[in-house]
Amino acid sequence: MADTTEQDLAKLRRQLVRLDDAMGSGVLRVEQADGGGSTVYRDYDDMQKARRDLVSRISALDAKLSGTPRRRARRVVMIGSSGF
Incomplete structure (x- = not known):
C-alpha cells in the first residue's frame, strides 16, 4: 500500500x-489503479464481492481518518399535515 492513510484511501477509491x-x-x-497489472474475475458475482470488500475497506479508512464512522439511513419517515 501507499505511505499514508490518505494515499491508501485515494488508491482504494x-x-x-x-x-x-x-x-x-x-x-x-x-x-490496477497504479498501473502495476490487472485482475481478471471469473464472473460478475466475484466482481460484486470485490466491490463490497473495497467499499468496506474505504469506509474503515474513512472512519479512521475522520474519527467517526459513517452511518446509512435504513428508513426515512416523513410526517406532514395537509393545508386544508
Missing part, C-alpha cells in the same frame, strides 16, 4: 472507480 467502470461495461479484466 481509484480501484473502486475502475471496478465500477468494468462492471458497467461487462469486462471481467480490471487494470
Whole structure:
C-alpha cells in the first residue's frame, strides 16, 4: 500500500472507480489503479464481492481518518399535515 492513510484511501477509491467502470461495461479484466497489472474475475458475482470488500475497506479508512464512522439511513419517515 501507499505511505499514508490518505494515499491508501485515494488508491482504494481509484480501484473502486475502475471496478465500477468494468462492471458497467461487462469486462471481467480490471487494470490496477497504479498501473502495476490487472485482475481478471471469473464472473460478475466475484466482481460484486470485490466491490463490497473495497467499499468496506474505504469506509474503515474513512472512519479512521475522520474519527467517526459513517452511518446509512435504513428508513426515512416523513410526517406532514395537509393545508386544508
